[in-house]
Every structure is written in C-alpha cells, then in structure tokens.
Amino acid sequence: MDLIFSEEQQMLRDMTRRLCEDFVPLTVLRQLEGTEPGYSADFWTALIDAGMPGLTIADAFGGLGLGATETMIVHEEFGRALAFSPHFVSSVLAAHLIGAAGDTTQRQRWLPAMASGQSIVSVGSLEPGGGHSLSDIQCAVTRTATGYRLSGTKHFVAYAARAQTALILARVGTALDDVIGLMVDLKSPGVTIQYQPNHAREAVYQVTLHEVDVPLEAALKGGQPIAAEWRDAMYTGLIALAAQAVGGAERAHAMAVEYAKVREAFGKPIGSFQAIAHSLADVAVDIEGCRMLVRQAAWAKDRGYNFYRFAAIAKLQACEMYRRTASVTIQVHGGIGFTNDADPQLFFRRAKQLQLLHWDSDYLEERIIEMALNETSEHSA
Amino acid sequence: MDFDFSADEKRFIEEVRAFLREQALLPDAADVMAPNRDSDSMLSDTPARRRFNREMAKRGYLGMSWPKEYGGSEKSGIYEYLLNEELARVGAPLIGKGIGIVGKTLIRHGSDKLKTEFLPKIRNAEIEFALGYSEPGAGSDLASLKLKAERSGEGWLFNGQKIWNTSAHFADWYWLAARTDPQAAKHKGISLFLVPMHEKGITVSAIHTLGEHRTNHVFLDNVWVHDDYRVGELNKGWTYISEALDFERFTIYPFSPLEAKLEQMWKHIKTTQRNGQRLTAVPEIRRQMARLVAQVETAKMLQRSVIFSASQGGVPTVEASMCKLYTTALSQRLANTMMDILGADGLLHKSWPDAPDAGKWEWLYRSSALETIGAGTSEIQKNIIARRGLGLPLTN
Numbered sequence: 001m002d003l004i005f006s007e008e009q010q011m012l013r014d015m016t017r018r019l020c021e022d023f024v025p026l027t028v029l030r031q032l033e034g035t036e037p038g039y040s041a042d043f044w045t046a047l048i049d050a051g052m053p054g055l056t057i058a059d060a061f062g063g064l065g066l067g068a069t070e071t072m073i074v075h076e077e078f079g080r081a082l083a084f085s086p087h088f089v090s091s092v093l094a095a096h097l098i099g100a101a102g103d104t105t106q107r108q109r110w111l112p113a114m115a116s117g118q119s120i121v122s123v124g125s126l127e128p129g130g131g132h133s134l135s136d137i138q139c140a141v142t143r144t145a146t147g148y149r150l151s152g153t154k155h156f157v158a159y160a161a162r163a164q165t166a167l168i169l170a171r172v173g174t175a176l177d178d179v180i181g182l183m184v185d186l187k188s189p190g191v192t193i194q195y196q197p198n199h200a201r202e203a204v205y206q207v208t209l210h211e212v213d214v215p216l217e218a219a220l221k222g223g224q225p226i227a228a229e230w231r232d233a234m235y236t237g238l239i240a241l242a243a244q245a246v247g248g249a250e251r252a253h254a255m256a257v258e259y260a261k262v263r264e265a266f267g268k269p270i271g272s273f274q275a276i277a278h279s280l281a282d283v284a285v286d287i288e289g290c291r292m293l294v295r296q297a298a299w300a301k302d303r304g305y306n307f308y309r310f311a312a313i314a315k316l317q318a319c320e321m322y323r324r325t326a327s328v329t330i331q332v333h334g335g336i337g338f339t340n341d342a343d344p345q346l347f348f349r350r351a352k353q354l355q356l357l358h359w360d361s362d363y364l365e366e367r368i369i370e371m372a373l374n375e376t377s378e379h380s381a
Numbered sequence: 382m383d384f385d386f387s388a389d390e391k392r393f394i395e396e397v398r399a400f401l402r403e404q405a406l407l408p409d410a411a412d413v414m415a416p417n418r419d420s421d422s423m424l425s426d427t428p429a430r431r432r433f434n435r436e437m438a439k440r441g442y443l444g445m446s447w448p449k450e451y452g453g454s455e456k457s458g459i460y461e462y463l464l465n466e467e468l469a470r471v472g473a474p475l476i477g478k479g480i481g482i483v484g485k486t487l488i489r490h491g492s493d494k495l496k497t498e499f500l501p502k503i504r505n506a507e508i509e510f511a512l513g514y515s516e517p518g519a520g521s522d523l524a525s526l527k528l529k530a531e532r533s534g535e536g537w538l539f540n541g542q543k544i545w546n547t548s549a550h551f552a553d554w555y556w557l558a559a560r561t562d563p564q565a566a567k568h569k570g571i572s573l574f575l576v577p578m579h580e581k582g583i584t585v586s587a588i589h590t591l592g593e594h595r596t597n598h599v600f601l602d603n604v605w606v607h608d609d610y611r612v613g614e615l616n617k618g619w620t621y622i623s624e625a626l627d628f629e630r631f632t633i634y635p636f637s638p639l640e641a642k643l644e645q646m647w648k649h650i651k652t653t654q655r656n657g658q659r660l661t662a663v664p665e666i667r668r669q670m671a672r673l674v675a676q677v678e679t680a681k682m683l684q685r686s687v688i689f690s691a692s693q694g695g696v697p698t699v700e701a702s703m704c705k706l707y708t709t710a711l712s713q714r715l716a717n718t719m720m721d722i723l724g725a726d727g728l729l730h731k732s733w734p735d736a737p738d739a740g741k742w743e744w745l746y747r748s749s750a751l752e753t754i755g756a757g758t759s760e761i762q763k764n765i766i767a768r769r770g771l772g773l774p775l776t777n
C-alpha cells in the first residue's frame with residue numbers, strides 16, 4: 001500500500017488551490033452566487049491557461065489525458081473553494097460521454113474545442129418531477145427525414161446560458177435503456193432556457209425543447225442507446241463530486257475548529273466544552289473515512305478495476321458527511337453561523353445541493369444494494 | 382388521568398379557529414398568515430400585521446392571563462398557549478414579547494408609572510418591542526453582557542452594542558439589559574430598562590440570515606434615559622430575565638407547525654408517483670414517514686409535559702429544555718427527509734414558479750438551522766438537563 005501522491009499530483013493540487021485562492025476567494029464567490037453566467041470568466045481563463053478543461057480528454061484531442069486521481073485532486077480543491085465553473089459538467093461528464101459514445105467525427109468536432117475551453121458542453125438529464133433513474137427520462141425524440149425532432153423539458157442544466165451546446169438525453173423506446181444522446185445547439189429554434197433560482201444559487205437552467213430539429217450527426221453512437229456509457233460517465237463523475245464534498249467539508253470543519261479555539265463563552269474557548277469538542281471529533285472521523293473512500297475509488301478507476309461500487313459508496317457517504325459537517329459548522333458558530341455574512345451557510349447550501357442534484361442517496365443506495373447482491377452482473381436500472 | 386383539554390379549553394380552540402377562518406378571507410390575509418413560512422409574518426412589520434394584532438386585542442386575546450386590574454381576564458396560561466398553537470398553525474404572528482416578557486415583568490415588578498404607560502398599549506396592540514439581551518460577546522453566556530449603563534443626572538447613559546435584536550428595525554421600544562454594576566458578580570450587576578427605540582444615539586443595522594429574515598445589530602452611543610424607565614430594582618435584571626423565561630415556557634414552543642408540516646408531507650406523498658409507483662407504496666418512504674409520525678407524537682408528549690407542569694403552577698425548566706432539544710432537532714430532520722423525498726426538485730427556491738409546495742421545504746431546510754441555536758442552543762439545553770435535571774457535576 002502506498003497512499004502518497006506523486007510529485008506531479010501534489011503540484012497539480014498546489015496549482016489548483018492557488019488558482020482558486022487567487023481567482024475565486026469566497027468574497028468573489030459571493031458575488032457570483034445567484035448570477036449569470038454564474039462563474040468567473042477570469043477563473044475559467046486561468047483554468048484554460050493551465051489546460052484544465054482538457055484534464056481527462058485524451059492528448060490526441062488536445063487534452064492532458066490524466067486520470068481519475070488527478071480529477072479527484074482538482075475537484076477536491078474546487079470543492080474546498082466552493083469554486084463554480086463548468087468544469088464538472090463539460091470537462092468531466094460531457095467529455096467522458098463524447099469520448100465513449102462519440103464517433104471519430106464527433107470526437108474531432110467536440111473534444112479539442114472542449115479541451116481548449118473554446119466550447120462548453122452542458123448535459124441535460126434530469127426532468128421536472130423526475131428522479132435520477134433513466135426511467136424518468138421522458139424527453140421524446142422521433143426520426144425525421146434529416147435527423148431527429150426533440151420535445152420535452154430538462155431542468156438543472158448547468159451553465160446553459162453560456163454553453164453553446166447541451167448533450168440531451170432523450171427516450172426512443174419503452175425499455176429502460178432506450179435512451180439516446182443528442183448534441184443540441186441551444187440556439188436552435190424551439191429551445192428556450194430559463195434560469196432556475198436554487199438552493200446553492202448555482203447557474204442552472206430549465207431547458208424547454210419544443211419540436212427542436214436536430215441533425216443526424218448530432219446523435220452520439222449513431223443514434224443507438226447510450227445507457228451504458230451514461231452510467232460509466234456518471235460513476236466516473238461521482239468520484240469528482242465526492243471529492244468536492246470532501247474538500248468542502250474539510251474547509252468547513254477547519255473553520256469550525258478554528259472558531260472553537262477563539263470564541264469564548266463562560267470565560268473559556270467553546271472548544272473546551274466536550275459538547276463542542278466531541279462533535280468536531282465525530283466530524284473529523286467522518287471526513288477521514290470519506291477522504292479514503294474517494295481516493296480508493298479514484299485508484300480503482302485508474303487501475304482499470306471495477307470501480308462502480310467504490311464510486312457509489314464514496315458519493316453516498318461523502319455527501320451525507322458534508323451535509324452533517326456543514327450543520328455542525330453552523331451549530332458551532334452559534335448565531336453568527338446563521339448569518340449570510342458568515343461563511344458556514346455557503347457550505348451548508350452547497351452540501352445539500354451536491355447530495356441531491358447528481359445521483360442522490362436514494363438512487364445510490366439502490367445501486368449499492370444491487371451491486372452487493374450481485375457482484376457479477378453490473379446494472380439493471 | 383386525562384390527556385384531553387377541558388370543555389372550555391376546547392370551546393376556546395374552536396372560537397380561535399373560527400376567528401382565524403374569518404381573518405383568512407380578508408384581502409391582506411397573505412401578509413398575516415404564511416403557513417409556508419412559519420414565522421415570516423412575525424418578523425417583519427406590515428400594516429396587515431398591525432391590523433391583525435389590533436383585531437386580536439379587540440377579541441380580548443391579548444393579556445388573557447393578566448390580572449383583571451390591568452385589563453386581563455385572569456385565565457390560566459394554557460389559553461395563551463392554545464391561542465399560540467392556533468396562530469402558529471396558520472403562520473400568523475404569535476402573541477409574544479409584549480404580553481409575555483414585558484407585560485408580565487412590568488405587572489410583577491414595574492413602577493406604577495411604567496404600568497400605566499405601557500400595559501394599556503400592550504393590551505391594545507399599539508406598541509412593538511425589541512428584546513435587547515444578546516451581545517457579540519454574550520450569547521449562551523448571556524450573564525456576561527457588557528453594555529454599560531452609567532448614572533448621569535436623573536437618568537442613565539448607555540454605551541455599547543447588542544446583536545440579534547430581532548424586530549429592532551421597526552419596534553417602538555427596546556427592552557434592554559445593561560450592566561449597572563461592573564464590580565458585582567456577573568449575575569448581580571445587570572438591570573433592565575425600557576428605552577425608546579428611536580432615541581438619539583441608537584443605530585440599528587441589518588443582519589441578513591440564511592432563513593431570509595432580518596435581525597439586527599444595535600449600537601448605543603451615549604443614549605440617555607430617565608431613571609423612571611428602569612424596570613424594577615437596580616441590579617435585579619438577571620432575576621427578571623430568568624423569571625420572564627419561565628412565563629414564556631407556556632407559549633414559546635407551539636407544536637402545531639410540526640403537525641402541519643407532517644400533513645403537508647402526506648399530501649405530497651399521497652399524490653406523487655415515482656417510477657410508476659405511488660410514494661405511499663415505496664417501502665423506504667413508508668418507514669421514514671412512520672418514524673416521523675412517531676417522533677412528532679413524541680414531541681407532542683414532551684410538550685404536553687411542559688404545559689401540564691406549568692398549568693399546575695410548576696416551573697418546568699428541565700421539561701422545557703427536553704422539549705426544545707427534541708423538537709428543534711426533529712424539525713431539522715423533517716425538513717431534511719422531505720428534501721430527500723423531493724430529490725432535485727426540492728432544491729428549487731420559492732421564487733421559481735414550479736418549486737414544490739411553493740419552495741417551502743428548500744426554505745425550511747435553511748431556516749430550521751436556527752432552531753437549534755436561537756433561544757438557547759441545543760448544547761445549553763443539554764447542560765440544563767444534565768445539571769438541573771440529573772444533578773450531574775458539570776464543570777462548565
């Protein structure tokens with residue numbers, strides 16, 4: 001066993017942390033929250049200069065070709081900074097799907113532009129009233145003479161006002177997996193996008209598709225279902241999301257620990273009361289466990305092992321841990337913790353959003369129990 | 382043994398409900414009754430709210446437990462409790478600081494001048510108060526408050542700051558705790574005063590919260606008030622503050638909002654399908670709901686225990702701490718469970734037109750974070766239970 005990061009990996013962490021500190025300190029984040037496009041252009045430019053949008057895109061397409069461990073490192077730092085950017089949706093999720101389900105032309109068309117940060121590609125999977133299962137994808141698509149016609153509503157589509165294109169999951173048949181992926185130009189006739197005010201005040205949009213015509217070449221995998229690629233992309237993405245939770249929780253916890261040392265009540269630091277000390281110790285245990293779970297998941301993925309189970313467990317545990325950590329952070333701060341001016345609320349809102357927005361606990365628990373019951377057959381829902 | 386309310390108490394509940402049904406039909410009702418926003422109506426000043434409170438006064442609902450000589454009806458405190466339950470159920474402003482803390486303290490300890498000046502106005506809902514207790518350095522450890530009151534001519538000169546003074550931005554009068562003897566032990570050098578909120582030298586600045594409510598930071602710079610506005614005896618402030626907390630045990634923990642939230646959860650669960658299955662048929666949701674039903678019933682029992690003891694003339698300090706500790710944590714669990722049930726949709730803010738239940742749960746998830754902090758944190762409640770209830774030798 002060797003749990004030490006390589007020198008390059010450590011440098012990647014340091015660089016990411018510095019970029020976050022320089023471009024998106026919490027003072028800047030506060031100005032970005034609830035606004036459009038919802039991320040700092042300077043930060044995104046700095047990420048582009050560092051090659052970050054192409055982090056996991058193969059070097060043949062102009063990316064850095066790095067793995068899950070590096071993605072985890074970068075996203076742990078993003079999480080620590082609460083940094084908003086299209087990196088997850090475009091460079092992790094969409095890039096993975098296009099890489100796995102795109103043909104050569106599609107990969108040539110999209111990946112280099114995404115790697116260079118020229119193009120941001122969003123992903124539309126969730127629908128109003130629906131959960132995370134593919135069965136809840138109701139967006140309807142029909143074949144036309146020249147391509148496809150798409151109708152339906154997606155919501156929580158990240159950065160849709162800035163992304164030129166969104167990869168839309170749409171249903172072509174009644175079987176669970178009859179879901180295809182279409183690269184939809186968000187400027188097409190019939191597309192309307194609307195900012196959705198939300199818990200974390202992240203730039204997410206409702207995208208309404210009304211008889212939108214999409215050319216043939218916009219369908220990934222030649223219009224064949226991409227359910228398997230979608231799952232693989234999500235499991236891969238879970239590692240980055242769980243890493244964000246770990247980074248955010250570490251920062252919130254550090255704030256609470258620091259506050260417990262300096263805030264006094266009854267003539268002593270509140271950290272001298274066991275009620276406070278023990279609750280911070282409990283959180284430390286949770287964080288340590290999750291940090292290791294996420295690393296294990298990244299390692300397994302990079303080794304080419306079956307990592308789905310590890311990734312699901314990491315996301316489930318890390319998001320619940322983050323949520324509890326953020327609550328404890330508010331509680332330890334007392335009244336100040338409940339104000340908008342203090343920082344704990346930023347973490348509190350991000351934690352719940354991270355838990356519910358992508359493969360929530362309900363869905364993950366189902367995946368975990370299925371995998372535990374049947375280690376050999378991968379997935380059925 | 383009888384868990385039921387008496388016939389007269391039940392009649393009173395029906396009377397209040399009828400009154401509230403009537404009020405709900407008025408054009409300004411939405412400003413007064415906001416069941417989706419717990420206490421919104423109480424934390425901001427609207428013409429509707431003032432009108433509503435005057436209407437309550439006309440019905441004789443303000444000061445029910447006060448002695449007759451001060452215009453009260455000498456009813457048991459249980460009626461005020463029952464009234465607050467019904468008000469809380471529809472999200473209307475509760476009877477609170479004026480009738481309870483200020484009024485009852487003045488009745489017991491105030492000079493004739495203060496009684497004459499304030500009691501009628503309180504009873505007629507013509508006056509709003511802000512409580513000036515907490516300070517930046519004195520929250521859980523309230524007795525260490527520092528705001529200075531120094532003798533100056535026939536009155537007192539105040540210097541210092543207060544924080545978390547909810548409603549200070551619209552209140553008329555300030556119920557202020559100040560240090561009058563810096564030499565004495567911390568509990569023994571505090572006095573209470575009534576100060577006009579608009580007095581020269583008072584600056585009120587807004588603090589905005591995660592619950593989208595406003596509370597305030599208040600600065601006092603050479604604020605002068607005549608000695609007539611000192612409440613009760615000099616340096617007895619801590620005793621009065623603690624005593625007033627005891628009056629409040631009757632009224633501050635309405636249980637009906639929890640019950641109403643549970644009802645609203647049921648409504649969603651009964652009318653929603655997931656993967657072609659009704660939510661009422663999903664085993665995990667059934668179990669979660671069963672747990673909440675049982676826990677809400679437990680909260681109700683903890684609260685009945687407080688009310689019963691108080692109605693017998695007891696001072697249920699430990700029971701009240703138990704009730705607050707359990708209920709506030711339950712309220713957070715309930716909000717979290719509902720967020721989980723709603724999934725991503727639950728993240729939509731109330732300003733999104735299709736947010737489930739008008740964004741109630743997303744808001745509640747945020748706003749309920751205060752419950753385990755305000756009015757004595759959960760840690761402080763546990764200390765009270767351990768020290769006063771169990772006699773444990775706590776060292777802090």
Ligand SMILES: Cc1cc2nc3c(=O)[nH]c(=O)nc-3n(C[C@H](O)[C@H](O)[C@H](O)COP(=O)(O)OP(=O)(O)OC[C@H]3O[C@@H](n4cnc5c(N)ncnc54)[C@H](O)[C@@H]3O)c2cc1C
Nearest residue numbers: 265270273331332334335514515520521545547756758760
């Ligand atoms: C929105 C809001 C509205 C409010 N309204 C009013 C109002 O109108 N008027 C008013 O006067 N006050 C008001 N308060 C103040 C409220 O009562 C205090 O915030 C509360 O008592 C906690 O005090 P604090 O914020 O100073 O936290 P602290 O006392 O600093 O507590 C910080 C942490 O230390 C813990 N702690 C402290 N002492 C101990 C101990 N001995 N053992 C174990 N743990 C301990 C606490 O539990 C908490 O977790 C309000 C507060 C808020 C946030």
